[in-house]
Amino acid sequence: MASAEIRNKIFDTPSVNYLNHQKGWKSWAFTLDHKRIGIMYLIGVTAALLLAGVFALVLRSHLFSYQGAMLSDEMYNQMFTLHGAIMVFSFIIPSVPAALGNIVLPMMLGAKDVAFPRMNLASFYLWIIGTGCLFAAILSGRGLDTGWTFYTPYSIDTSSAVIFATFGAFVLGFSSIFTGLNFLVTINTMRAPGQTWFKLPLFLWSLYATSIIQVLATPVLGITLLLLIAERTMHIGIFDPTYGGDPVLFQHFFWFYSHPAVYIMILPAMGIISELISVYSQKRIFGYSFIAFSSVAIALLGFLVWGHHMFTSGQSPVVTLIFSAITFTVAIPSAVKVFNWLATLYKGSILLNTPMCYALSFIFLFGIGGLTGLFLGTLSVDIHLHDTYFVVAHFHFVMVGGTLTAFLGGLFHWWPKIFGRMYNDLMGRVGCFLVFAGFNLTFFPQFVMGSRGMPRRYASYDPEFQIFHQWSTVGAFVLGIGIVVSFVVLAYAAFRGPRCGSNPFRAASLEWQTSSPPDFHNFIHKPIMTDPYDFDSQVYDETLDTYIPRELADPAKVPPRKTPAHH
Amino acid sequence: MAVADPDNILEHDDHHHDPFIAHHFESAEQQFDSGKLGIWIFLVTEVLFFSGLFVAYTLYRIHHPEIFQQAHHFLDKNLGAMNTIVLLFSSLTMALGVHAAQNGDNKKCGIYTLITMVCAAMFLGVKAVEYSHKWDLGIFVRSTFDYAEHHPEGISPYLIKLSVIPALLLVGFIGASVFSKMTEKDLLAKFFGGMAVTVGGYFLGALVGLGFMALTAGGDAHASHEVAASPLVLQAMSIDEDEKHDEHSHEEGDHDHAGDDHAHDDHSHDGDHGHAAHGAAKEPMHRDVGTFFSIYYCMTGLHAIHIIAGIIALAWVFWRCLALHWRPDYFGPVDYVGLYWHLVDLIWIYLFPLLYLID
């Protein structure tokens, strides 16, 4: 058994770690370390989130009065387009996988790095270039007013900077492919000895499923955007009806990527929730294999439902019917997850700290977002609700109430691991409450006005909707404050927070078996393969003031096992 | 598990590591397997990248078979077949190169890689002749398609423009090779020499393509033998002339009317060869032929970009052959570039019958 000296060496906060073993901007800009790349991604996506969030606040302020308060109609179009494009391509898609996933994935596998570190860095720089192109679209003065979907034929005719923006999205697509490819290979070939597929934390299953989508769907976005650029510059007549092209075909192309992309956005979030619910209930996750396979099922079913975005586009009735039917099947694996999370909570010893508050918010908000998706998948109902605020509210409940909430929850969960410092839990929970309350205030009224016929993307509207819009605007500011509070709490913790031990939450997955912050090589000992949901495998060590694996603890002080190690 | 003893404290002194095995891999085999899976996944993304074009192709071919019937007469299938064989041969030499690398034979691997690159450049040379010939005849994408039957004399100005960059590269590589030789950097001299030979392949391909077209046209500079031979197209061409007059007199033509006619044609004459041309009397066929060429240029153009990327990747392999990097337990990069190269070949295997052999 390990001596106290070895325990200290392994688990005590090291003076030299990945954050400070090299100094200077070059050691960051050219780093191949997945943790540093993850942190750079984290800073990048957070900046994108805040910027696109400001656009959202401008939009909401404009809509405070029914005539439109501050923007010209053109400016309004550009504002919602840029809000959507930056949020989707620069924030949500890379948020969980490329930022959080990058940091924890290799550690969860007991590996030193991802399989292709240089490709990982290239992915980050492609993200910079792609986001830069989206910004160039703004700075060129012509903006972008097509909506994030770039639908033809408008995107061929408009005078706004479509080529800049589509090229940006094209490059961001490659960034996303690189991440996905890297993760697939890493999970396949670099698992620790003894770590079978069913000993993987569920976060990795969800990242694996996400990566499959990234690899299979994103190239189609690439070719779609290239064809759009060719159509715009040369009028090749594939999408442009004035040259015999088929504009609905563009929608098929676009949604063949973008519907699966919706699952790129939500699946990693579901993975985070699986981790949080289990750790903060201190209870083995209920239905491990069901959650694992439901991720894969969602990824594959996601490829079969793209036409439900096109019910009113002139799509043929047969295809519409098929897509509508398959859309309902996606509810099954999603519900499997939700029920398993709830079952995990049952009789767990629940700790209501910040990450858990976010996790519970997720379940509530995703529940609403997911169920309203079924309304939209129903043909007759969708004819009424299509392109109304009901749709806007639905996907914000999934994307913000789901992904953003899980992203924040994941940040609070892994923050002590990443920086070795603890945040102020009370302030964290205040931020979480503001996010939750502000979010509901923003988007719940949108369900109401959507079902009453308020169309989306309108710069001015009928006075009868004004009261809903005003609630929504107030809510948006509360939500904005909540997000800022959360990031301030995190940023303060990263620099000034009290030191925390290697495993303050008694989590059992491998990334907690190293010091916080970790060594440059992630582990200075061979991690001990335990079941990631067997929390009794971690025992409290007084001298280190943290939880460490049973096998490494002082034998005199090891408490007896409460639960069997294996089921 | 004897995990807790000091033996399990890992030492991260990387200097004892093999220079060709990255620090984060446990073994050469793990590294190879990772790379192999990675490249297969990359090939999947490539297949899906091209899939969009195959979708566009399938849709327009099924909905407008008459356009494809007419359009493919502008393509020379013998030249296409020859290019196919050039590419297949390059695939063979690539496979032989991988074989050599697997046995650690760097010299053979270098030779085979060089042959592969030359074949790739030859393919591009032939393609340049094909493209420039079409542009001479006004065969562009849908919006700018403006076919005019005439007999281009001499070497196409488009071909000369296309050859400017290869010519500069050729001069540059020869210069760099000679300079390296003089400064006694033998490895670099060999590398640049190989690259000069590669670019030479482009000109060889262009010459072969020009010669081939001159031959099939029976000494006539006008090379679209197929087009001339086809009564169907001749008829369409004469109609094309009529149509031009027509367009002049009806500059503000009633487009709705034209569209109706077109729709009518589609219903009555779908897939009916003789009548498709006849139907052209009411509607200028050359407009829709342009859609075929939009797809043709997108597909072959994207394929050509992949060939160029392949040459760059092969040049890297070639350099490492010269540096004697490959050994039986480290040949991954040759294998990966090889797989990519075979995929480029695979795509052409489908493009050839789809574009050239429509009957």
Next chain:
Amino acid sequence: MAGSNHSDHPPFNHPAPLPLLIGVFLALVFLTILTLVTSNIELAQFAFAIAMLIATAKAALVCAFFMHMFWDKGFNILFFLSSTLFVSLFIGVTLLDTGAYKESIDVFPRAAEPAKAAAPESPAE
């Protein structure tokens, strides 16, 4: 899976036999000529199917031997071949759909001939 103690492992390079590679090449050339010949014969609706069949045979040869699929890990092959499934899904569904509204595109007013009239105001990109 992390492969430890590589010294015990059998070598992972599997050079393909040379005569096989050359034989595959000759078969590919033969098939290319065959497809060229069949394209000159009037085969009506079968022509396309035959051309695709020959192309697929060629593709299979390249995959199996040039790309070493014959010796490769099952997972790699599965992953690569699954891409064709997604491509056929993509082609199949769009085809099923676009046929239904083809007419409305065919009657859409076309742009004036660009050779004579200027192309529609092209945005300055």
